[in-house]
Amino acid sequence: MNLKYIRELAAEQMMQRRSHPAVELGNKYFHGQRVGNTVIELRKQLFPDHPEWDETLLVAAWFHDIANDRTNPELDHQQAGADMTAAILKNVCLAEEVEQICSLIACHDMREPGNVSYSDQARLLQDADLLDHLGIFDIWYIFSMAATQGLSMPELFEWFEQTRPGKEELYYYQCNFALSQRILLEKSQFVYEFGARYLTEGNGQIWHLEEMTKQWREQDGGKLYGALRASASGETEC
Numbered sequence: 001m002n003l004k005y006i007r008e009l010a011a012e013q014m015m016q017r018r019s020h021p022a023v024e025l026g027n028k029y030f031h032g033q034r035v036g037n038t039v040i041e042l043r044k045q046l047f048p049d050h051p052e053w054d055e056t057l058l059v060a061a062w063f064h065d066i067a068n069d070r071t072n073p074e075l076d077h078q079q080a081g082a083d084m085t086a087a088i089l090k091n092v093c094l095a096e097e098v099e100q101i102c103s104l105i106a107c108h109d110m111r112e113p114g115n116v117s118y119s120d121q122a123r124l125l126q127d128a129d130l131l132d133h134l135g136i137f138d139i140w141y142i143f144s145m146a147a148t149q150g151l152s153m154p155e156l157f158e159w160f161e162q163t164r165p166g167k168e169e170l171y172y173y174q175c176n177f178a179l180s181q182r183i184l185l186e187k188s189q190f191v192y193e194f195g196a197r198y199l200t201e202g203n204g205q206i207w208h209l210e211e212m213t214k215q216w217r218e219q220d221g222g223k224l225y226g227a228l229r230a231s232a233s234g235e236t237e238c
C-alpha cells in the first residue's frame with residue numbers, strides 16, 4: 001500500500017472538518033493518527049509475529065472516525081465510516097485490502113468484554129481507540145472545551161473532582177487485552193495526579209509546600225532564610 005499517499009488522502013478528507021463545534025479543526029484526523037501509532041505499538045507487544053497486519057491496521061485507524069459527527073447521534077458512524085473509506089480507497093488499494101480495512105472500521109466501537117468473536121486485528125483497533133481517550137488526551141480535551149466555552153479555572157474543578165474520577169472503570173472492562181487495561185490504569189493515574197495538582201494550584205495553594213520548604217531550609221536557601229528571620233527579629237547572624 002502507498003501509505004504516504006493514503007495518509008495525504010486522510011488529511012484531505014478530515015483536516016477541514018471537526019466532529020463537534022467545540023473541538024479543534026481536524027480533530028478526527030489527529031485522533032486517527034494517534035490511534036494508528038498506538039495500534040502498531042499494541043500489535044508489536046501482543047502479536048509480535050504478525051507485522052503483516054500493520055498496513056491494514058494503520059489505514060483502518062487513520063480513517064476509523066471519518067464519519068464521526070457528535071451533532072448527529074442517530075448516525076452509525078462505524079458503518080458510515082466504512083462506506084466512506086471504501087469509496088475513498090477503491091482505486092488506491094486492492095479490493096481485498098479495502099474489504100479488510102473497512103471490516104475493522106465497521107466494528108471499531110463494538111466492545112463487548114470477553115467477546116472473542118471479532119478478529120485479533122479488530123480487537124487491537126478497539127483497544128487503541130479506547131486508550132486514546134485517556135491520559136494526555138483527557139487533559140487536552142477538557143482544556144480545549146474550556147477554551148472554546150470560555151470556562152474559568154474554577155469551573156473545571158468539578159470535572160477533576162467528580163466527573164473524571166471513575167471514568168476509567170467504565171473503559172477498563174471494555175478493553176480486550178490485559179495489557180491495554182494496564183496501560184489504561186497508568187494513563188488514568190497520571191490524570192489523577194494532574195487533577196490533584198490542578199485543584200491545589202487552581203486554588204492558589206502551593207504543591208507540596210511543606211516538603212519543599214523543608215528541603216529548601218536544609219539546602220543553601222536556608223542560609224538566606226536564617227538571615228531574613230534574624231533581621232526580622234533584630235538578631236545578628238554570626
Ligand SMILES: [Fe+2]
Nearest residue numbers: 064065068109
Ligand atoms: Fe468511533
Ligand SMILES: [Fe+2]
Nearest residue numbers: 031064065129
Ligand atoms: Fe475513535
